[in-house]
Amino acid sequence: MTITEPGTQSAEDxxxxxxxxxxxxxxxxxxxxxxxLRKEDPRLVRGRGQFCDDVQVPGMLHLAILRxxxxxxxxxxxxxxxxxxxxxxxxxxTGADLAExxxxxxxxxxxxxxxxxxxxxxxFQHQEVAFVVAEDRYSARDALELIDVEYEWxxxxxxxxxxxAPDAPVIRDDLEGxxxxxxxxxxxxxxxxxxxxFADARxxxxxxxxxxxxxxxxPAPMETCGCVADLDPVSxxxxxxxxxQAPHAHRTVYALVAGLPEHKIRIIAPDIGGGFGNKVPIYxxxxxxxxxxxxxxxxxxxxxxxxxxLVSTGFARDYIxxxxxxxxxEGKIRAIRTEVLADHGAFNGTAAPVxxxxxxxxxxxxxxxxxxxxxxxxxxxxxxxxGGVAYACSFRITEAVYLVERMVDVLAxxxxxxxxxxxxxxxxxxxxxxxxxxxxxxxxxGDYEPTMRKALDMAGYAELRAEQEEKRSRGELMGIxxxxxxxxxxxxxxxxxxxxxxxxxxGCELRVHPTxxxxxxxxxxTQGQGxxxxxxxxxxxxxxxxxxxxxxxxxxTDNTPFGLGTYGSRSTPVSGAAAALVxxxxxxxxxxxxxxxxxxxxxxxxxxxxxxxxKGDPEQSVTIQxxxxxxxxxxxxxxxxxGGLEAQICYNPENLTYPFGAYICVVDVDPGTAEVKVRRFVxxxxxxxxxxxxxxxxxxxxxxxxGVGMALMEMxxxxxxxxxxxxxxMDYLIPTAMEVPDWETGHTVTPSPHHPIGAKGIxxxxxxxxxxAIVNAVVDALKPYGIRHADMPLTPSRVWExxxxxxxPPI
Amino acid sequence: MEVTMSVNGDDxxxxxxxxxxxxxxxxxxLGLTGTHWGCDTSxxxxxxxxxxDEPVKSCTTLAAxxxxxxxxxxxxxxxxGVLDPVQEGFIQCHGLQCGFCTPGMMLxxxxxxxxxxxxxxxxxxxxxxxxxxxxxxxxxIVRSIQWAAAKERETPVExxxx
Numbered sequence: 001m002t003i004t005e006p007g008t009q010s011a012e013d014x015x016x017x018x019x020x021x022x023x024x025x026x027x028x029x030x031x032x033x034x035x036x037l038r039k040e041d042p043r044l045v046r047g048r049g050q051f052c053d054d055v056q057v058p059g060m061l062h063l064a065i066l067r068x069x070x071x072x073x074x075x076x077x078x079x080x081x082x083x084x085x086x087x088x089x090x091x092x093x094t095g096a097d098l099a100e101x102x103x104x105x106x107x108x109x110x111x112x113x114x115x116x117x118x119x120x121x122x123x124f125q126h127q128e129v130a131f132v133v134a135e136d137r138y139s140a141r142d143a144l145e146l147i148d149v150e151y152e153w154x155x156x157x158x159x160x161x162x163x164x165a166p167d168a169p170v171i172r173d174d175l176e177g178x179x180x181x182x183x184x185x186x187x188x189x190x191x192x193x194x195x196x197x198f199a200d201a202r203x204x205x206x207x208x209x210x211x212x213x214x215x216x217x218x219p220a221p222m223e224t225c226g227c228v229a230d231l232d233p234v235s236x237x238x239x240x241x242x243x244x245q246a247p248h249a250h251r252t253v254y255a256l257v258a259g260l261p262e263h264k265i266r267i268i269a270p271d272i273g274g275g276f277g278n279k280v281p282i283y284x285x286x287x288x289x290x291x292x293x294x295x296x297x298x299x300x301x302x303x304x305x306x307x308x309x310l311v312s313t314g315f316a317r318d319y320i321x322x323x324x325x326x327x328x329x330e331g332k333i334r335a336i337r338t339e340v341l342a343d344h345g346a347f348n349g350t351a352a353p354v355x356x357x358x359x360x361x362x363x364x365x366x367x368x369x370x371x372x373x374x375x376x377x378x379x380x381x382x383x384x385x386x387g388g389v390a391y392a393c394s395f396r397i398t399e400a401v402y403l404v405e406r407m408v409d410v411l412a413x414x415x416x417x418x419x420x421x422x423x424x425x426x427x428x429x430x431x432x433x434x435x436x437x438x439x440x441x442x443x444x445x446g447d448y449e450p451t452m453r454k455a456l457d458m459a460g461y462a463e464l465r466a467e468q469e470e471k472r473s474r475g476e477l478m479g480i481x482x483x484x485x486x487x488x489x490x491x492x493x494x495x496x497x498x499x500x501x502x503x504x505x506x507g508c509e510l511r512v513h514p515t516x517x518x519x520x521x522x523x524x525x526t527q528g529q530g531x532x533x534x535x536x537x538x539x540x541x542x543x544x545x546x547x548x549x550x551x552x553x554x555x556x557t558d559n560t561p562f563g564l565g566t567y568g569s570r571s572t573p574v575s576g577a578a579a580a581l582v583x584x585x586x587x588x589x590x591x592x593x594x595x596x597x598x599x600x601x602x603x604x605x606x607x608x609x610x611x612x613x614x615k616g617d618p619e620q621s622v623t624i625q626x627x628x629x630x631x632x633x634x635x636x637x638x639x640x641x642x643g644g645l646e647a648q649i650c651y652n653p654e655n656l657t658y659p660f661g662a663y664i665c666v667v668d669v670d671p672g673t674a675e676v677k678v679r680r681f682v683x684x685x686x687x688x689x690x691x692x693x694x695x696x697x698x699x700x701x702x703x704x705x706x707g708v709g710m711a712l713m714e715m716x717x718x719x720x721x722x723x724x725x726x727x728x729x730m731d732y733l734i735p736t737a738m739e740v741p742d743w744e745t746g747h748t749v750t751p752s753p754h755h756p757i758g759a760k761g762i763x764x765x766x767x768x769x770x771x772x773a774i775v776n777a778v779v780d781a782l783k784p785y786g787i788r789h790a791d792m793p794l795t796p797s798r799v800w801e802x803x804x805x806x807x808x809p810p811i
Numbered sequence: 812m813e814v815t816m817s818v819n820g821d822d823x824x825x826x827x828x829x830x831x832x833x834x835x836x837x838x839x840x841l842g843l844t845g846t847h848w849g850c851d852t853s854x855x856x857x858x859x860x861x862x863x864d865e866p867v868k869s870c871t872t873l874a875a876x877x878x879x880x881x882x883x884x885x886x887x888x889x890x891x892g893v894l895d896p897v898q899e900g901f902i903q904c905h906g907l908q909c910g911f912c913t914p915g916m917m918l919x920x921x922x923x924x925x926x927x928x929x930x931x932x933x934x935x936x937x938x939x940x941x942x943x944x945x946x947x948x949x950x951x952i953v954r955s956i957q958w959a960a961a962k963e964r965e966t967p968v969e970x971x972x973x
Contacts, residue, residue, distance in 0.1 A: 044910030047845015273911030528909030
């Protein structure tokens with residue numbers, strides 16, 4: 001496998017000019033990288049996508065789940081007789097029924113276990129207690145009402161700060177010998193080195209400390225989770241159409257859980273209506289559906305409603321953090337330290353590489369060259385839904401970036417320095433890359449200052465500050481917030497990273513057909529990111545077959561090579577590399593065949609855009625299409641070359657990729673109502689080489705809207721009895737077009753040195769980077785009130801309280 | 812009970828439970844799965860269809876309420892193999908990613924442009940404010956609708972419900 005020089009793409013190459021109706025974009029389709037319209041759109045705009053709930057199988061039944069009304073309670077008895085008597089009901093199954101087949105519990109992706117259906121007690125409100133299978137979806141739900149469950153109330157643990165109190169009720173008494181609610185402890189960096197720097201800074205410099213909460217939020221994709229399970233009673237083969245971002249990983253887990261032979265499981269992820277990490281875990285509903293199909297011998301569909309999605313599936317964040325920075329009085333950041341209390345809910349259901357129980361929170365030192373860093377975390381169980389790693393968080397870098405970018409602003413506040421200047425003077429310098437952070441992460445490439453300067457220029461930073469000063473003199477509240485983030489995405493090197501023992505590598509297979517058309521098969525799965533387009537572009541760039549002539553197959557375990565799927569912005573860093581390298585393998589073989597066709601030595605051929613030419617005699621040439629026919633034809637092939645033109649590889653990344661960006665947000669706060677209006681948002685991203693700048697821009701836009709949601713609106717909250725207060729989109733507020741501005745985006749290009757095409761992940765950059773910019777802007781607006789920090793979500797009532805000097809954390 | 816309505820110009824008549832929601836009638840009874848089910852509370856708008864030229868949220872409309880009316884879904888936007896300019900605009904301007912909210916967004920956009928052929932960005936944002944998109948951040952949706960409006964101003968397009 002050869003890794004060639006990364007692309008020499010410049011920022012100017014990546015035009016993403018908005019078309020006008022008189023442009024015919026089809027006239028300049030790129031044969032490789034560049035703005036190209038998406039191959040998936042023609043079916044989606046006609047309503048001809050096939051989402052999970054669109055799947056209809058003859059004889060299909062419908063499954064609905066009965067959920068607990070209480071957060072913590074012992075199950076005394078369940079009477080299902082009335083439900084079973086319902087004329088349209090085919091089966092009613094409880095945890096006790098599953099326990100008879102040893103299926104009541106399943107492993108989570110974090111080596112914990114989770115109840116499929118509760119047997120002993122329920123541990124969060126809306127936990128799965130029983131399921132009904134009926135002839136139609138309405139009858140299934142009717143029958144849920146007929147199940148009579150008697151619960152015995154147990155005191156819940158809702159306040160995360162009380163979870164480790166000596167008298168706290170023990171939630172996980174299912175775990176042998178468990179006497180408290182401790183989930184795990186984790187640390188990174190050097191405690192002693194960091195304390196030494198802090199001790200010195202207390203004497204000779206400055207130390208700032210702030211308590212920062214990243215509240216529980218939810219990805220809430222527009223399509224909820226669901227599946228259709230069809231276990232053929234004759235062949236014993238299970239076909240599962242499922243809302244999954246990781247079909248191959250799910251197949252292996254089902255094989256391990258249910259004892260089904262892996263070759264008898266086919267997972268099909270059809271069109272996915274948004275994922276954002278919500279569709280990585282295996283939920284009890286999937287397992288219930290498989291069991292139901294096994295029991296009844298018919299296909300079974302289960303689709304969550306919105307409430308079920310919000311209250312029971314993978315939430316995100318829920319970190320209570322104390323951040324500290326040690327710096328010189330001139331603003332040189334020397335050390336960063338944090339202590340975290342993490343709420344993991346009732347089961348540790350996070351999806352993160354096994355050796356990283358806190359995800360990649362270890363990347364919390366940001367974009368700054370510092371002397372020491374240390375983090376310590378205690379993760380606890382509470383009586384809330386499980387999850388934690390989701391919502392485009394890049395395995396918890398979201399929390400890490402929020403912490404450091406908020407803390408840098410706290411330092412700027414105390415030093416009375418400009419937050420842009422403070423960041424600029426602390427950046428890791430270009431010549432320091434690859435840069436090993438104080439917590440052991442090796443940043444592959446970066447050139448931060450030009451990106452920051454570009455954002456400042458685009459925003460008109462100096463003019464904005466002047467406008468702010470003028471407005472403040474008139475009592476108006478305008479804020480300017482900055483964040484500069486570095487992410488680590490593309491998990492990951494298999495020696496370090498696995499999920500349940502499965503190395504985080506990805507396969508790719510490319511077959512060129514005799515007529516020069518091709519099919520590429522991926523182990524990753526789009527949820528809207530446009531894989532069917534970008535992966536065709538990668539192949540086109542490498543072997544010159546036009547993207548429209550390349551079919552991209554993904555999301556079907558029977559028809560794609562093994563790999564870990566799409567989350568943590570890993571498709572382009574891992575699978576994209578696999579696609580480039582498999583194409584190069586095909587190209588190498590094509591070159592040998594071309595040498596035979598042109599009667600020249602392999603070394604005497606040069607390749608450009610799908611054509612091999614004899615050096616010095618450019619008239620002598622063959623195209624990839626000519627070669628494909630020869631490879632499959634009856635003519636002679638060079639000695640030792642078998643027919644066909646195809647290849648397969650499994651790509652094991654050498655390192656993660658480290659995209660970065662500079663974000664600037666401008667807000668206006670109404671002094672009378674405390675309402676925050678995001679007036680402008682400038683985002684300059686660097687994800688290395690861009691495959692399709694239109695799609696890159698789209699990925700950034702979506703993440704910026706997420707950031708507005710988290711910073712200003714979204715929170716999954718609970719009352720003291722553990723009732724989830726965000727069970728509908730009337731209670732869990734998501735930004736509409738009215739709450740977000742027209743995004744102003746730009747980019748720089750710093751290729752990844754180890755990725756075959758120099759690309760880095762972009763899917764989550766904006767979700768990671770935007771919340772601190774928005775919060776920093778609001779806090780900046782409130783500076784006249786002497787406010788240094790305020791926690792998300794910055795709703796009008798919470799901002800108003802801050803203005804009155806009564807700011808409290810949201811939990 | 813029996814309901815009778817015109818859906819994308821085709822007359823349909825079916826026996827249904829009175830409680831059947833329009834979204835489930837369209838999807839499960841008629842097999843038109845381009846209309847999606849997203850929230851049950853009229854908040855997300857992925858279920859938007861037209862009833863007599865008016866966008867409605869079919870997750871909170873009974874199929875019985877549409878009986879005797881003309882219903883139009885995303886499947887009815889393309890006429891004689893020609894995409895509605897709104898559909899074309901969404902493709903040209905990357906107005907969709909996962910495509911789940913897209914049918915509802917496009918039907919609302921169509922209704923807007925029928926009333927206001929030259930909307931401002933603010934008018935577009937207000938028109939689609941009853942709908943949620945988690946992927947695009949809305950700017951490209953606004954551009955898509957402006958693209959369609961510009962195209963129609965150059966080439967007046969006759970667009971009707973049937």
